[in-house]
Amino acid sequence: MYKTGVANLPLHSGKAPQWLFKRMIALSRAIMELMVIELGKEEVLRRLSDPFWFQAFGCILGFDWHSSGVTTTVTGAIKEGLRGIEHELGLFVAGGKAKRALNTPHEIMQYAEKIGFNPDSFIYASRLSAKVDNVAVQDGFNLYHHTIIFTQEGHWCVIQQGMNENLSTARRYHWLSFSLRSFVEEPHEAVCCDIKTKTLNFTAKEASELRKTSVMVSQENPEKIIREIKKFRELKLPRRHSIIINDVNPENFYKIFLRTYEKQPANFEELLEIKGLGAKALRAIALTSELIYGTPITFKDPARYSFAHGGKDKIPYPVNRKLYDKTIDVMKKAIEDAKIGRIEKLSALRRISKITPFHS
Known part of the structure; x- marks a missing residue:
């Protein structure tokens, strides 16, 4: 997808x-x-x-x-x-x-x-x-x-x-x-x-091993997971993990780890599907996975942004109601023509681009 x-x-x-x-x-x-x-x-x-x-x-x-x-x-x-x-x-x-x-x-x-x-x-x-x-x-x-x-x-x-x-x-x-x-x-x-x-x-290509080992961790007995997380909290950690570690309280995750243990997810998609598995629980699994299997955690940020009748806040100019209503009428007429089989009348839509916005 x-x-x-x-x-x-x-x-x-x-x-x-x-x-x-x-x-x-x-x-x-x-x-x-x-x-x-x-x-x-x-x-x-x-x-x-x-x-x-x-x-x-x-x-x-x-x-x-x-x-x-x-x-x-x-x-x-x-x-x-x-x-x-x-x-x-x-x-x-x-x-x-x-x-x-x-x-x-x-x-x-x-x-x-x-x-x-x-x-x-x-x-x-x-x-x-x-x-x-x-x-x-x-x-x-x-x-x-x-x-x-x-x-x-x-x-x-x-x-x-x-x-x-x-x-x-x-x-x-x-x-x-x-x-x-x-x-x-x-x-x-x-x-x-x-x-x-x-x-x-977790969706980065570089995180494929992390996803795999996270599934393995989720299949482990919850008592073992909690023990490993407690060990992890006692280590002297790199700075990049400090915020994540402070969020982790092993005692709060026992129920979710018990749930993953009972479900035994076959892959990462099934792991995500488990009800109640939130961001903190997934971070705990990832940290435990890194500790046990040495799989690196990926901090790759995915994110795209950019972009007639004016704008609500008057940028680039106030909404021109007359022009707006005219556009709606032209569109409706084009739809009516199309519905009765006169597809060539869709040129009405293309004529919209020739309408000059009235700015005053």
């Missing part, structure tokens, strides 16, 4: 005003519908999984060009925009911010019951992609938003975002199901950014 990119955005307060969000819903619905007609559902997923395209899409919808809120607001607009036409388009959206993210599996099952497909693969992809970015890639960003967009044919993309309050920065992660490779080894296609953090990265 591809993680197509990572975007780093400054944390901004506030939200889109109601008059703007209503327009964002209408325009995102029109754009999604037209893209499905002209380009196909798979291409929609590809573009949403591209952090550059997603950022540009947020600009088209009139949101802040670099705000952390673009993630939650744009995915929310898409979800509301597709509400009621998901079956017609064959494109489904589940998840969202905070509690809505936790409700993702239930939403997927609701779609499955209504439409008639097996939800298991989508629930698995949703759960494991979140576990990787929150637990297997420990970069200091805690997830608070998760959205999966998928088709009945089995394709999907995931857009999720974490927050680092110390850096006043949010980090957005994009996933795509095409060209499936691995959830746990170099799942990203391209990663680069200006902000780098000290990251414990």
Whole structure:
């Protein structure tokens, strides 16, 4: 599987005003519908999984060009925009911010019951992609938003975002199901950014031995693991481990180690799947693995960011409501023409680029 990119955005307060969000819903619905007609559902997923395209899409919808809120607001607009036409388009959206993210599996099952497909693969992809970015890639960003967009044919993309309050920065992660490779080894296609953090990265290619030995440790009797961790804490350690070691309290991990011992995971992916296995427990396993087997811990930071109608905060200019509404009308007309078989009328969409923004 591809993680197509990572975007780093400054944390901004506030939200889109109601008059703007209503327009964002209408325009995102029109754009999604037209893209499905002209380009196909798979291409929609590809573009949403591209952090550059997603950022540009947020600009088209009139949101802040670099705000952390673009993630939650744009995915929310898409979800509301597709509400009621998901079956017609064959494109489904589940998840969202905070509690809505936790409700993702239930939403997927609701779609499955209504439409008639097996939800298991989508629930698995949703759960494991979140576990990787929150637990297997420990970069200091805690997830608070998760959205999966998928088709009945089995394709999907995931857009999720974490927050680092110390850096006043949010980090957005994009996933795509095409060209499936691995959830746990170099799942990203391209990663680069200006902000780098000290990251414990279990998904790096160099961490293959660490993943392997971590699985071996998880299969050990928990009493033995606790003994080894206690030994480890007594050693004089390199500075790069100090923060991690201070987080480790062996007595707190007995239950999770007992759980991994009972489950006997066959590989690192199955280890990540164990309920209750969090970042600290995985670090403890990694440290014990390093002590017992000498496998190095990888601190390779994966992270990409960059990016019509104006912006919510008047950058580069205030949202032009008249132009915005005109764009929505043009899009709707193009969709109507396409639906009755007059595909050549899609040139209306291309004429949008010739509309000159009114700045005053």
